[in-house]
Amino acid sequence: MALLGALMLVAAVVLFIVMPVAKGQHASLERKDHEVTESEARRRVTLLALRDVEYDYHTGKLDEADYLALRKELSAEALAALEAADADPEAPALDLEAEIAAVRAGLEAGTTCASCGHRNPEGSRFCASCGQALPAREATPSS
Ligand SMILES: [Zn+2]
Known part of the structure; x- marks a missing residue:
């Protein structure tokens, strides 16, 4: 009797797991238009970081040497991200x-x-x- 109960439980669990797959409910891997591409996300993050560096410098949290070094580095990164976004065929045209x-x-x-x-x-x-x-x-x- 216990074996029958265990078998029914296993069958119920298997059914629970398989049902969504059988019904075709699975996440789509295709990018939707409103989603952000990786290069676009990189561009945004770099630009936000640049803005923060500007803010920190103007509020006196960063000295000039650090500011200049960070700005140079982030500008290069932002430029690379921009170029990558331009080269990305999946990216929607701006x-x-x-x-x-x-x-x-x-x-x-x-x-x-x-x-x-x-x-x-x-x-x-x-x-x-x-x-x-x-x-x-x-x-x-x-x-
Ligand atoms: Zn605002």
């Missing part, structure tokens, strides 16, 4: 006109930070990136 239109629309809607350019979610009161207060807007009735 559409400057669309980018500019999106920033303008964001500024008009009060979601793009006028201070740092970060695009904040709809209804934000402060920039998620730099903390700058975003322009107050007429409260739109939420639907």
Whole structure:
């Protein structure tokens, strides 16, 4: 009797594991358009690091020698990442006109930070990136 119980348990576990595979529920390995490529991620990280170095230097946390060395290193890295992003055939082509239109629309809607350019979610009161207060807007009735 115990053997039968154990067999049923094993069958249930196997079924539980196999069912999603049999139904074809598996993660897609293909990149979706809104996902970031590796080179794009590298570019962003390097640019953020550069910004931090600038900030640290101007607030006196970094002395000039360290600042210059770090800036040189990060600039080279950012440039390499940019070139890699350009050479990446999977990377979506950079559409400057669309980018500019999106920033303008964001500024008009009060979601793009006028201070740092970060695009904040709809209804934000402060920039998620730099903390700058975003322009107050007429409260739109939420639907
Ligand atoms: Zn900001």
